[in-house]
Amino acid sequence: xxxxxxxxxxxxxxxxxxxxxxxxxxxxxxxxxxxxxxxxxxxxxxxxxxxxxxxxxxxxxxxxxxxxxxxxxxxxxxxxxxxxxxxxxxxxxxxxxxxxxxxxxxxxxxxxxxxxxxxxxxxxxxxxxxxxxxxxxxxxxxxxxxxxxxxxxxxxxxxxxxxxxxxxxxxxxxxxxxxxxxxxxxxxxxxxxxxxxxxxxxxxxxxxxxxxxxxxxxxxxxxxxxxxxxxxxxxxxxxxxxxxxxxxxxxxxxxxxxxxxxxxxxxxxxxxxxxxxxxxxxxxxxxxxxxxxxxxxxxxxxxxxxxxxxxxxxxxxxxxxxxxxxxxxxxxxxxxxxxxxxxxxxxxxxxxxxxxxxxxxxxxxxxxxxxx
Amino acid sequence: xxxxxxxxxxxxxxxxxxxxxxxxxxxxxxxxxxxxxxxxxxxxxxxxxxxxxxxxxxxxxxxxxxxxxxxxxxxxxxxxxxxxxxxxxxxxxxxxxxxxxxxxxxxxxxxxxxxxxxxxxxxxxxxxxxxxxxxxxxxxxxxxxxxxxxxxxxxxxxxxxxxxxxxxxxxxxxxxxxxxxxxxxxxxxxxxxxxxxxxxxxxxxxxxxxxxxxxxxxxxxxxxxxxxxxxxxxxxxxxxxxxxxxxxxxxxxxxxxxxxxxxxxxxxxxxxxxxxxxxxxxxxxxxxxxxxxxxxxxxxxxxxxxxxxxxxxxxxxxxxxxxxxxxxxxxxxxxxxxxxxxxxxxxxxxxxxxxxxxxxxxxxxxxxxxxxxxxxxxxxxxxxxxxxxxxxxxxxxxxxxxxxxxxxxxxxxxxxxxxxxxxxxxxxxxxxxxxxxxxxxxxxxxxxxxxxxxxxxxxxxxxxxxxxxxxxxxxxxxxxxxxxxxxxxxxxxxxxxxxxxx
Numbered sequence: 093x094x095x096x097x098x099x100x101x102x103x104x105x106x107x108x109x110x111x112x113x114x115x116x117x118x119x120x121x122x123x124x125x126x127x128x129x130x131x132x133x134x135x136x137x138x139x140x141x142x143x144x145x146x147x148x149x150x151x152x153x154x155x156x157x158x159x160x161x162x163x164x165x166x167x168x169x170x171x172x173x174x175x176x177x178x179x180x181x182x183x184x185x186x187x188x189x190x191x192x193x194x195x196x197x198x199x200x201x202x203x204x205x206x207x208x209x210x211x212x213x214x215x216x217x218x219x220x221x222x223x224x225x226x227x228x229x230x231x232x233x234x235x236x237x238x239x240x241x242x243x244x245x246x247x248x249x250x251x252x253x254x255x256x257x258x259x260x261x262x263x264x265x266x267x268x269x270x271x272x273x274x275x276x277x278x279x280x281x282x283x284x285x286x287x288x289x290x291x292x293x294x295x296x297x298x299x300x301x302x303x304x305x306x307x308x309x310x311x312x313x314x315x316x317x318x319x320x321x322x323x324x325x326x327x328x329x330x331x332x333x334x335x336x337x338x339x340x341x342x343x344x345x346x347x348x349x350x351x352x353x354x355x356x357x358x359x360x361x362x363x364x365x366x367x368x369x370x371x372x373x374x375x376x377x378x379x380x381x382x383x384x385x386x387x388x389x390x391x392x393x394x395x396x397x398x399x400x401x402x403x404x405x406x407x408x409x410x411x412x413x414x415x416x417x418x419x420x421x422x423x424x425x426x427x428x429x430x431x432x433x434x435x436x437x438x439x440x441x442x443x444x445x446x447x448x449x450x451x452x453x454x455x456x457x458x459x460x461x462x463x464x
Numbered sequence: 465x466x467x468x469x470x471x472x473x474x475x476x477x478x479x480x481x482x483x484x485x486x487x488x489x490x491x492x493x494x495x496x497x498x499x500x501x502x503x504x505x506x507x508x509x510x511x512x513x514x515x516x517x518x519x520x521x522x523x524x525x526x527x528x529x530x531x532x533x534x535x536x537x538x539x540x541x542x543x544x545x546x547x548x549x550x551x552x553x554x555x556x557x558x559x560x561x562x563x564x565x566x567x568x569x570x571x572x573x574x575x576x577x578x579x580x581x582x583x584x585x586x587x588x589x590x591x592x593x594x595x596x597x598x599x600x601x602x603x604x605x606x607x608x609x610x611x612x613x614x615x616x617x618x619x620x621x622x623x624x625x626x627x628x629x630x631x632x633x634x635x636x637x638x639x640x641x642x643x644x645x646x647x648x649x650x651x652x653x654x655x656x657x658x659x660x661x662x663x664x665x666x667x668x669x670x671x672x673x674x675x676x677x678x679x680x681x682x683x684x685x686x687x688x689x690x691x692x693x694x695x696x697x698x699x700x701x702x703x704x705x706x707x708x709x710x711x712x713x714x715x716x717x718x719x720x721x722x723x724x725x726x727x728x729x730x731x732x733x734x735x736x737x738x739x740x741x742x743x744x745x746x747x748x749x750x751x752x753x754x755x756x757x758x759x760x761x762x763x764x765x766x767x768x769x770x771x772x773x774x775x776x777x778x779x780x781x782x783x784x785x786x787x788x789x790x791x792x793x794x795x796x797x798x799x800x801x802x803x804x805x806x807x808x809x810x811x812x813x814x815x816x817x818x819x820x821x822x823x824x825x826x827x828x829x830x831x832x833x834x835x836x837x838x839x840x841x842x843x844x845x846x847x848x849x850x851x852x853x854x855x856x857x858x859x860x861x862x863x864x865x866x867x868x869x870x871x872x873x874x875x876x877x878x879x880x881x882x883x884x885x886x887x888x889x890x891x892x893x894x895x896x897x898x899x900x901x902x903x904x905x906x907x908x909x910x911x912x913x914x915x916x917x918x919x920x921x922x923x924x925x926x927x928x929x930x931x932x933x934x935x936x937x938x939x940x941x942x943x944x945x946x947x948x949x950x951x952x953x954x955x956x957x958x959x960x961x962x963x964x965x966x
Contacts, residue, residue, distance in 0.1 A: 170819050172753040189702050190760025209718075211706040212759040232702070232757060233818050306836060306844065319804075319832050401809050407818045407833050420812075423681060424703040 128377070131453040138449025141442040148439050152249055155242035162224035163236050167243040168407045171234035179221040185234040186214045213424055228431050231417055241431050244409035249439070251325045251403075251410070252391035258329035259390075260383045263336035264375075268367040270337075271344035282341070285334035293331050294396055300327045301402025321410075324403040328390050336382050343375050377454035384450055388443035395436055411436050465647065465674040466683070466697040467810065467838070472626040472641045474614040475552055478559045480860050480957065481697050483611050485647060485674065488667065488961045490614035491633040493527050493546060493593070494605060496955055498665050498962060502772075504954040505864040507605050508663040511541065511615055511633060512593075515605070522600030522906055525608075529591035534654040535631035541615060543586035543593050548618035551581055555622035559883050560612030562872070566604075568596040600904040603871075606863035635667035635961055647674040667961040668949070680811070687942050688712065693965075694958065695940040702759020702812070708940070717939040718761070719952045722770045722861040724869075725754075725762075726931040727820060728845075728887035729854050735798035735829070736853060736888075742927035744796070745854070746782035748789035748827045749820065751932045757815045762933040768869055768920050770934045772954075774908070775866050775916035779924055786827065793828040803831040806855030808841035816856050816932075824854075846884040857887055858935075864954060866916040867903060874923055875899045888928035895922055 122130075132138065159166055171185040189212025191200040200207035214230040228237040270281035288296075301324065308318035309326070316322045347353060348371070356370050391411075397403030398412025406413055411432035418428025468481040474490040477483060487495070495510035497503055509515055511533060516525040533541045554561050554574050564570050568583030583596040597604065607613065620630045629638035635655045639648040649672040657666035674696060677683045683698035700708050700716070709716060729736035729745060736742055751764035763771070766779045793799050803824055807817040817833050824831035836844055845852040862868045871878065876891025877900070898919050905912045924931075939958050941947060946966045951959040 168822050170753065170822055172756050172819065173750065186756055188760055189705065189756055209705050209709045210760070211704060212702040212756055233815055302837065306834070319834055401835065401837065405833065406814065406835055407821055420680065420701055421703050
């Protein structure tokens, strides 16, 4: 009951309830999309997180502008031997390692007596003490972390969004074909889903990522060089197809028995027309919600694969590769890993909360969720 | 222990970690003194009674097996086990078979893998082993001291025995090995150090357990806390050197093994079949920057040979000059040529190519990086089918002799289709003939050393490599380890058999 009350507050206002609040002269037919929009716009939390997500996307989209006009460096440019002025003081981007004379501060050629061993540590966050350079510090190669964070966001968001689109596209096609035709088509497609379900997603992703890391993908007329971000994009979309396809197939199976489908068929509609004109619009809300939720899921999966070396290939920045890069410096320069970690949390939480709001608005009774 | 152990089969292992574990387990006929410093390069008899008697033409080596030596399972070591062990190397496609190619009949055996190598004869009744070579070979004593020449029982199956360890001859035996998890060694109950005249120690620890850890920071922390007593093969992370030294100065040991870190450039593949491009890469890299990537614990180099070698003569052919590099690329006609830069994913090494890729782009090439799992990296770039253009490589000596560098890594006559160590596919007739000629020199006197220095220079004038540094490494121990017993061997690094606790 408590849950129902909450849902009513934001979403469970039916067309009749909405109509009851309208002036008599304003009563008119409302489309499901309009009703969904009415529900969604009352969900301020979802809107706030949509705004957060848009901010992240815009920030990442403007990464080249930031890199050129503020930081003055590219995402892969090394500054190992350079200095930067921080609050007026010359500071090495990567401090000297090896042996150093404690009196003169100069490097000793070897471990001669009197020389001390010193560490090689990249500069920490300068915030705004260096005129926009190295705002979040540098990594061991002297690369600007803030610049890489924004470029890494472009990579992670690209993979998240495009892999979701590809995944949902194929899942919809397979679900419609399996549920509409049934029989051998359904058997083949559902067994394919079963086989895919048998592999843990991460392990399957690692296996495919490692296999394609050396030579890329050159089959079926598709040529993708290794190192391309289309490799992790396609891997992620492939491994998650059954997680979207199976619940959609269930929905289509249910719709397939409805009268309006029978009516359409009896009037001579072709299978394609039934699938895409009659059935697809009736699962559109679920598809949209799946798409939104799976973007967050795919960003996390990209991060995991890249961290394990099976996703985005260096030196291309992604939030996953950045966490892996920062792993060795976690004690002295935790920001190297924390910054991309924080970016992932903000992006994923904002997408999930907005996705939940969208689900509640489009279909309050739906139990759409992405889990594997 | 880091994750670098490839095999624990003496016929297959070809890593510092694998040999570091096994040199106290599987003994060859000859070996090295268990001492610190340059004296550790001295060859002494292990399972052989004496150093080999070499015929006047330098082509016949005669050795006699020590009497009374046994394997860890109690069976007697036989002279014929040596012959069987070398033949087994060929049967299992050992990466070390190239070392034995000069033995009479070895090349035929390599093709057929049936019958036997005619150039090796062994008499079990007398223990006499005779090896006939096709041509004199100055480093053959060193070859006999490699793990590839370690004796295993004749009945040892011709397949990887890493996880089902073969009986051993050294002071320790492998009790178990779980790849990527742990190695357990215990004393060999049938080992008697008194038989070896002090050349092989009895060993101090009763049991040695190696836990495989992937991360340098974790390994350091485990050693600080006493969970481990040695942070084996894990250098102290560059960012923590000062902190660790200030707190645990007495527990750190620094050492400089004979090594060279370099970028290979495949001379068979464009654009690196062009001398100007190879020279441009040498001019374009700022070696000081790469030293800093390794925390400053390294020295820059442009030589093939490391500075610890008496044949080393410092080269300064390619001072950092980005403008000259750009001009060379422009003159080469290969501007804009796509280049794939190869590297593995372990330790600090990936940072070198993260540095190299933007450098190559800045001089006019179109570079991208390809990172491969460390477990398959060397076999991948050592396969001609890969056609790896340029990439990271390093070399730690197998034995202290210039042949281990020039003959193994840069002799065009030793280029192979797979398991190729000459990643640059460098094949220069003049250099090849000089290597072949120097190979016959029985001793490394001043004249021979000078000739090797010339080879070093001639190779680098052709620039198949862009060498950049010789690395220093660290050993870190828990506070209860008594470092007065510490031995760092010139070849095998830390000698765990000699260590003691307070």
